[in-house]
Amino acid sequence: MFLAFQFQSPGPIIFEVGSLALRWYGLLIASAVLIGVSLSQYLAKRRGVNPELVGDLIIWLVIAAIPSARIYYVLFEWQQYSQHPEDILAIWRGGIAIHGAIIGGTIATIIFSRINKVSVWQLLDLVAPSLILGQAIGRWGNFFNSEAFGRPTDVPWKLFIPPANRPLGYLNYDYFHPTFLYESIWNLGVFFLLLSLFFWGLTNSDRLKVGTLTFVYMIAYSVGRFWIEALRTDSLMFGPLRIAQIVSLIAISMGTVGLIWLYVFKRSLPDIVKSYQ
Structure with missing residues (x-):
């Protein structure tokens, strides 16, 4: 007999x-962030890259990523924030x-790589x-x-959403797809795939080419995000199109x-430096 259960948030405040x-x-x-710093520095040691360099990069990433993530969101929800500008920084x-x-x-990684004269693809892989x-981890914040x-x-495995958080048109519904959970599980799968490729590249004679992990990340994450986004009720939109799905298709194509380019044409990627560390 299948045991049913429901998710319900205890609230945003600890x-x-x-x-x-x-x-x-x-x-x-x-x-x-703290777990990411430790992991990236460990991977850097295994690849012979100065872990302190990666630690410095993480500071750049935090400074650049969080404001960029907020600006991106606010831009596509400007109709809402234009009425309550005091919420922009919240x-x-x-x-x-x-x-x-x-x-x-x-963008921060490219600038950091140019200043320090190291391979941008090497850093992105790490x-x-x-x-x-x-x-x-972050999806659980949702x-x-x-x-x-x-x-x-x-x-x-339905998710209970309080009435105050339900979008218009869904006020009479109590339970929703826990897309945060779907994406968290999917991302964990991508994480183990990337780690497996990383360590395979260290031990296999035909090591992974620099940039491979970055492209696999772009494809694997975007495939999951594309189908999960279709389930959401609060997608950022550009007219009738879901922005996340458009970006996912672009990322899959680029990856x-x-x-x-790396494995069929056997060409090196354009980079900040001519040779990889």
Whole structure:
């Protein structure tokens, strides 16, 4: 007999002291960053890259990614924020977009690589496993905030959403697809795939070419995001199109072209330096 259950957020706040509050969303993001730093530095050691260099890069990524993720989200939800501009900086309430963070982080990595004269693809490969693991952790922030959920459903693993968090048109529905959970599980699978490829590349005589992990990340994450996005009720939109699905298709195409370039045409990627470390 199949045991049914439901998810229900205990609320976004862990505890409050006066006007100060510790929120799950912030705690999860901070935890993801700390775990990501440790993991990327460990992978850097295994690849013979200075781990302190990766630690410095992570600082750049945090500084660039979080504001970029917020700006990206606000731009596509400008109709809402134009009426309440005081909420633009209220990032602790949620409302950041991972694609914005990736764009900002990539730009920061390119600048960092140019300044330090190191391979941008090497650095992206070292960050990719940490990034997807951070995404798996961060998705639980959506759970605690009762946001980023899917369409109404009655599946055994349904998610209860409080009436105040339900979008217009769904006020009479109690249970929704826990898309945060779907994406978190998918991202964990991508994480283990990237780690497996990384360590296979260390031991196999035909080592993975630099840039491979980055392109596999782009394809694997985007495939999952594309179909999960179709379930959501709160997608960022550009007219009738879901922005995340458009970006996912672009990322899948770019990743596929990158792998073909590396393994079919057997060409090196354009880079900041001529030779990889």
